[in-house]
Amino acid sequence: MNRFFKFLLVGCSALAINTYGQTPYTDPNNQEGWVLNPEVSDEFKSGSLDKDKWIVQGENDHFENKFKGRAPSQFAPHAVSVENNELVITTRWEPGYEFMKGKHQGHKFENITTGAIISKKKFKHGYMEIRCKAADGPLSSAFWFTGKGGELDIFEIFGKYPKDKHHEKVYHTSFHDWSKNPKDPLFGKTSWDNKVQLPFRLAEDYHVYGCEWNEDFMKIFIDGHLVRQITREELGDKWVMNNEQKVWVDNEVFPWKVNPKKEDIPAEGLKFHIDYVRVWQKDSGMASSSQLIEQNNLLANGSFEDGLEGWETTGKVKLMTKKGSFDGSNHIKLAAGSEATATLHMKLKPNTTYVLSAYARLPNSDEKTIYDNGWLGVKNYGAGQQPIIKYFKNDWYRQSILFTTGKNANDTMIYFTNKWKKNEVRVDHFELVESPSFQETHIKTK
Numbered sequence: 001m002n003r004f005f006k007f008l009l010v011g012c013s014a015l016a017i018n019t020y021g022q023t024p025y026t027d028p029n030n031q032e033g034w035v036l037n038p039e040v041s042d043e044f045k046s047g048s049l050d051k052d053k054w055i056v057q058g059e060n061d062h063f064e065n066k067f068k069g070r071a072p073s074q075f076a077p078h079a080v081s082v083e084n085n086e087l088v089i090t091t092r093w094e095p096g097y098e099f100m101k102g103k104h105q106g107h108k109f110e111n112i113t114t115g116a117i118i119s120k121k122k123f124k125h126g127y128m129e130i131r132c133k134a135a136d137g138p139l140s141s142a143f144w145f146t147g148k149g150g151e152l153d154i155f156e157i158f159g160k161y162p163k164d165k166h167h168e169k170v171y172h173t174s175f176h177d178w179s180k181n182p183k184d185p186l187f188g189k190t191s192w193d194n195k196v197q198l199p200f201r202l203a204e205d206y207h208v209y210g211c212e213w214n215e216d217f218m219k220i221f222i223d224g225h226l227v228r229q230i231t232r233e234e235l236g237d238k239w240v241m242n243n244e245q246k247v248w249v250d251n252e253v254f255p256w257k258v259n260p261k262k263e264d265i266p267a268e269g270l271k272f273h274i275d276y277v278r279v280w281q282k283d284s285g286m287a288s289s290s291q292l293i294e295q296n297n298l299l300a301n302g303s304f305e306d307g308l309e310g311w312e313t314t315g316k317v318k319l320m321t322k323k324g325s326f327d328g329s330n331h332i333k334l335a336a337g338s339e340a341t342a343t344l345h346m347k348l349k350p351n352t353t354y355v356l357s358a359y360a361r362l363p364n365s366d367e368k369t370i371y372d373n374g375w376l377g378v379k380n381y382g383a384g385q386q387p388i389i390k391y392f393k394n395d396w397y398r399q400s401i402l403f404t405t406g407k408n409a410n411d412t413m414i415y416f417t418n419k420w421k422k423n424e425v426r427v428d429h430f431e432l433v434e435s436p437s438f439q440e441t442h443i444k445t446k
Ligand SMILES: [Ca+2]
Pocket: 043, 044, 045, 085, 086, 274, 275, 276
């Protein structure tokens, strides 16, 4: 290609991005043919919220889906504002507010006002993206979608989580099943979720969160890195995203996790800053062009089908070959009563982003507390951090860690341990994949 022409091409695509900013962060040249759906997208530039587009929860006593907020917090219209080209949702300690009578899930509405916006229009399938900074406090800032029978929470971020600081770095995505009979104990419950430990506290800065959703699969991204893809086929009836969805952006209190006190909420409130919400779609002719991203598991024996080959163990780590593996014939058991760890040493590439995952289950867990734990971890990758992600459920499930190597990652250690609690943990299917950014440069924060 001649230099001038190349310059022109690069120049034009940069211009297109800068002028419109409206291709997905993970597809800057719009190779997939995305078309912005302005009815459910907003740059929040007009100085006030576009009420043709958005419902403000609680305004004119209207509560979409009859959802008044998760008590003790209640949605109040004054919590929603547009400032400096951003949507701002502010959660305040306001005991003097005139709260509604009645209870929600056993709690009175009192003390805390918060906010939500909901799109008036619905959409089905597309690429949803938000650039935002979660509220830096003990509550959930969320970007989510709900329609008939199902709900997708792209994230519910706890800015602060005093019981476990690691949790402040967790990118948590989930499906909720609303298709069941309301009397069914699984009604509205999480049917599937994904947790990824990131190298930063999510509420500390702005990040770009993205999700592609189509008929067959979903891909989840952060700052241009793929963190998970999941297919309808894998999930079976746990897949709930079958219908048109409305967009929700809100702050909620989760009293079963943390019930914020006065001192947790500063006088100016806890603010969720949203630079934009964008939803792209394809015309039906293009919809089938999307593909899963091919990922190569760099671990030769991550599923223990070759026994413990390549693994170093301390404490009672037993190869299990009879039954109950997540995949294949084998998995490992970290036995109860002593500290047991399985470790793999790897030479990784410098300055490269990876996603490490493993499936585990804890047969003796009460499933209530993250302190009944085993954890997945990674060390010695030249970046100074030693991230871990804790497990507590008694069903095979997968969690992940996203990390970027420094200059020197010659002896990186990938491990799973039952340290501290010394409870039994079953582990299978470790996976390590590269996750390059779809953007060349990292996002500039405000
Ligand atoms: Ca904006």
